[in-house]
Each structure stands twice: as C-alpha cells, then as structure tokens.
Amino acid sequence: MTDPLLVIDHVSKRFPLKATLGDKLTARLSGRRAGGAVHAVTDVSLTVAQGEVVGIVGESGCGKSTLGRIASGIYAPTEGSVMLDGQPIASGREEHVNKLTTRVQMIHQDPFASLNPRMKVGETISEGPRTHGLVPASEVRATTRALLDQVGLEGAYADRFPHQFSGGQRQRIAIARALAMQPDLLVLDEAVASLDVSIQAQVLNLFLDLRRDLGLTALFISHDLSVVRHVCDRVAIMYLGRVVELAPADELYAKPEHPYTQALFTSVPTLGTGRRAFVPIKGEIPSPIDPPPGCAFHPRCPFAGPRCRTEIPRLSDAGANRSVACHLNDGGVEEQGVAA
C-alpha cells in the first residue's frame, strides 16, 4: 500500500487566553500562572489516502475547523506534525511560505465573505496561479474560462463581480479558485452549510462530478450527518477536540459504536421519521477552556462509570477499520484495579 497523502500525527492545538488585569492580579497574589488556554484540538491522528474523501463531523467547538486549518497550514499545531506527501506542511507565516502550502486549498462556508467584492471573478480565480507562476500569462484567460466551465458557470462570467452572483454560484466560484491551484488536497469547511437545500444538492453534485473526473482528495468538514454520509469514504466524529470514532462511512452509519456518535445520530431529526422520533442528548457541550477530566463526554453519557471520570480513553482499534475512543470497547467503565 502506498503512503497516505496527508498524515496528521498526534496533533494538538491550544489557543492561549489573554489574561485580563484581574487574572494577572489574582495570579500574582496567589503565585500561580495567569491565563488558561482553549484546548481546540487534542492529540488527533488522522490520515487521508490519495483519492479519498474523509469527513470530519462534530458540533460547534469540537475543533473540526481548527483541524482543517492545521491541515491547510494556516495554523501551526502546538504539538504533533502534519505531513503532506512525506513533507511537513509549512505553517502560516512562521516559516517562509514554500510551494507546499499551495498544494492544499480551502473552501470556506460563507461565499459572501470569502470572495473579494472589489475583484472581478476572473481575477479572483487567476490570482493564485499568476502569483505562483503556475500558468503562463498568455494562457491565464483561457484557463480561467475553462475553470468556470468546469464548475458549471459561463466563461463570460469572468468579467463580473461577486455581488452579481447568487450564493450557490459564488460557492462554485470559490471551488474554481481552489481548483485553479491544482491542489493535491482540498479542505472544505462547511462548504454547503449556508446554501438552501435545492442549491446544496447542485453544489454537492458538482463536488461528486469533480471528484470523479479529477480524482480529488479532500477533508470534508461538516456538522450535517446526511451530507457527510453522501460524499465521504471515511468519517471522523469529533467531540471537544478529540476524535472519538473513526470508521468507513458505511460501517459508521450502519452501527455507530461510540455513545456520543449514537446519541448524535438519534438526536438529529431525519426526513420521514415521524413525530417525536428523536431522542435528545441530555446536557450541554462543555467548555474547551476547562474540559471535564477523563472522557470529555462522560457528564452526558448514559453508560459512564467511575473509570470515565478519571481516565482519558484512547482511540483504539475496534475491528473492521474502525477506531473508537471509549472505555466500553477497552475493558469496561469500572475502575481498573489489579485485575486489569
């Protein structure tokens, strides 16, 4: 088997909180260090093979977008490494930007915010390739038109401005801009979340077509379980900064193993389930500034035992290419005594 294209290896990202004057005073008086940190991503390992689409699913604050930005080289991880094709991804402006950064392209959620309103669409699409010398100046116009055509828009639209387009069309333009860099990896961060359902179907179809024609490799970040089911090969479920379950999409949706995955599936209303056919998860998502000890899901988990309150479950093999981070799959939820 060839090496995976993207290897995320034990990556963590913490954002230090700016200490307020009050915090500093208390810290000085009590002799402790000021300021905490948001634990956005903690110890995540994930690979994406060439031609594979991996979904990352979770609720707000679970770290899915941070992980996407780390994979794109926008954020440098606090710990761990990200390798693309065996080489480390240049991180933001901290190291001099090398050609590798251009090999990962992101598509963002809001096509009203991600396109420069004062640039013609054609300029937006061709800016990257021109800057990095991917396309000779004489061919820029033709390739831009070809890209527009590829995403289902007319070539003549290159001379228009973003405000002349609808949300769905703008998202097509954002896709064309990403493809213009001939990326090895696409990171789509909630790329269809802001679109109406009929337009969302059109953009998902475009993505499926492009995937088939170009053999795209992608990280597909979304909170929408049914969208992820439709386009992804493998799916990682995240909760409070950690991957709690990782499995091929078919198997995950057929039989979710982690209690959080199970709860997520049952609390989402689906078409035609009928009245009251969903069971909500109790409690709220804890703060990533002060995550609960042990398993982060234990305060909301119906199966939690004493071990879950103290010991962090590791993501471990659960057979059939599936990994689960839960003590239920790893010796039980009781305190691990001498017997273990």
Next chain:
Amino acid sequence: MTAALDVKGLTTRFDTRAGTVTAVDDVSFSVEPGRIMGLVGESGSGKSVTGFSILGLIDEPGRVTGGQVMVEDTDLRTLSPDALRSMRGRKVSMVFQDPMMTLNPVLRIGDQMAMAVQVHEAMPKAKALERARDALGTVGIPSPEERLAAYPHQLSGGMRQRVAIATALLHGPAVIIADEPTTALDVSIQGQILAEVRRLADETRTAIVWITHDLAVVSSLADDICVMYAGKIVERGTAEEVIGQPRHPYTRGLLDSVPGQHEPGARLPQIPGSTPQLSHLPSGCPFRNRCPRATQVCATLPPFTSIGGHSVLCHHPLEAS
C-alpha cells in the same frame, strides 16, 4: 374545533427600486390549539415575512395590503396600534432565530422577564419574578431561581433560546410564532428544544407556527406543513401527507434534494435553476420555469385544489405513488 390562528388572504408588498414586489401573496392557513404548523421554504420564499406580517411587524418600505389574521375572535389587522401592542406578547408571541438579539444584554434574565409580565398585567415585581421562574422551569431550564439573576452572556445559546421561549410563554398565549428558532443551535441542543416544544404544545395547548428551511425538523416536529415558494403557499396538508406523499413538483424536488436518503456518492436529484427574485417572477405559476411538469397552461395561475386530503397550487399535481 375553532382555530387558534386563522390567516386568510394575507398579502404583504414591498416598494423597491425595481418596483413593488409581493413578498407574501394571498397566504391562508389555520392552526388549531395544541398543534404545530411547519411553515417551510427556502431563502426569499416569504416564510419569515409571513410571520412578521401576522404580528403587524412590517416596517417601511413594506406594508400588509390585505387579508385577515384572526387570533381567537379578534382580527389583528383591524386593531389600532395600541390594541395590537396589547395583543403581542399576551395572545400572540414570537420567538426569533437569534436569542442574543431578543434578550437585552444589560438586564438580568429575571428583570427583563418580569418587565414582560408587568407590561400586560399590573402586579408586584416579586410576583412577576415568580411567574418568570415558573416559565423557566416549564422549558426545562435547571435551577431556574439562579438563572433569574444571570445576564444573557452567562448562558449558552441553547439556554438563551429557552429563555426566549419561556418569555413567549409568560402570558399563556394562544399562538406562538417561532422563526427559525433552532437554526443557530447545535444538533444535540436542537433535539432538546424540539422535544420541549412538542411537549409544551401538547400540555399548554398553544398553537405554534414553526418557520424553518429544514424539512427534517418539520417532518419530526410538526402536525401540519405549509410549503412556501416565491411568496405563495404551494402545498398544505398534514406532515405525513406532505412529506410522505408530496403532490407539488416543488415539494417533491425539495424533498428529493435532501442527501442521506440516496445511495452514497450518487448524484442527487436537483431542481434546476435558482430561487427566483420576486421582482422577476414568471407570470402564472411562479415555479413553472424550473418545473419538469410545466406546460402552456402554467402561464396562468393555478387554483388551489384539494386532492387526497391536502391542497396544492398546481395545474399538474403529482399522482399518489
């Protein structure tokens, strides 16, 4: 049973530079006590403007130009501004999408809820706070006594939306109009709120109009569904009928484009074109230039016809499958 809310021929127009557009076009529906009516549509379909029009909350350049809004035995459209204000929050309340916009950020939860009580009923503050506390308990907020002293920023998004719903419930209204109230929330929190709302409708017999773009939400929450397109209700019926046996080609297309019910990786059925601009609607049926069943007759507006227990605005409704 008499309806808690009966809307007939409601029409709202906006004067724009491109001319007058009809955002709500001859909309009629009724909701009985204890029932939840899902008003579904995509962006620009007029579903939110319908909600605002019912409460008389349309500002210039818009105006409600026709129709009747009966709440119990009163037509809200005939009331003076003062009389209408005394109905709002008492007989009809509204819950908005963003609870941070609804709640006053510099007032404690208890203070603003007590104010909402006292504006309609003269009573001592202590008694108003008691009513507020009970309402918070009703929507499943743990330790409501303590929450009364909290400021909105100290609560999570889900808790804030519960406070907004509790505030809407303070006077035991006949009707609550909820405009995308769970859209900004995470799915696990949305699930909790949907379950509470269903229970509230059953227990308090409040009629609820639930405005949303999310078909999956209405299919598991609502008793009845109205589908809106370009300002018009195009299909109306019970949730089972509209979701299970859609008759309007637009409803069918909308349901089909939801992923998750198709073979993974297969192309999704899609509605061609994009949602129309109200200033550039085709004559007759507004959906006809995107509709696979359209014929010449569609250039005239179809009548609302009743088939198989629900009503459709279409010349060529789909057969029962």
